Amino acid sequence: MIRFENVGLRYGMGPEVLRDISFYIPHGSFQFLTGPSGAGKTTLLRLMFLALKPTRGLINIFGHDTALLKRHDMPKLRQRIGIVFQDFRLLDHMTTYENVSLPLRVRGREEATYRAEVEELLQWVGLGERMDVLPPVLSGGEKQRVAIARALIDQPEILLADEPTGNVDPVLARRLLRLFIELNRSGTAVVIATHDVNLMEQIDARRMILNDGRLELYD
DSSP, rough: EEEEEEEEEEEETOOOOEEEEEEEETTTTTEEEEEEETTSSHHHHHTTSSSEEEEOEEEEEETGGGGGOOOGGGHHHOOOOOHHHTTTTOTTTSSSSHHHHHHHHHHTTTHHHHHHHHHHHHHHHGGGGGOOOGGGGGGGHHHHHHHHHHHHHTSSEEEEESSSTTTTTTHHHHHHHHHHHHHHTTOOOOEOOOOOOHHHHOOOOEEEEETTTTEEEEO
């Protein structure tokens, strides 16, 4: 689904922050992206989501060479990728329910066809009683769960999650991990960026370890 070959990235004339990154994400796979703070995990996810362009190397997503993509083609590819940002990126004027259902509305679905799905997912992540609340009223952990639900609601082909359990307690972190596992069993490839060792030890999955701009893979 995603393939990197000798990818490098630098900002301006500075040194490369990512160097010779090569890996592939198979259909239906599950992996953790880990490494120390500042190693470049978020930057690597942004490259995978087409939010950044590499300064060298090849990135192929869903069979498309991203260097040859036209600007109007990128939204179509991004629609096939679910992403949970570390800073949530919720719309403050929309309720929890409206934030989560937004991807479905953008695709033109009628509310009657998805309301039950949204309500069920919000119940599962523990926000069933917070559906009509605006983001400024939510705690950090609640905002995190809204962001996760929004990324999952459209059943993406691949899910990229940047520290998705960083603002929740260990019990809820395990529950969210089970949700990611169930999503993966349904066919979605999952990449979770995290430094939480306890979380990674709960499932046998490939670890992609980023350190000093280079990537090592451990199956």
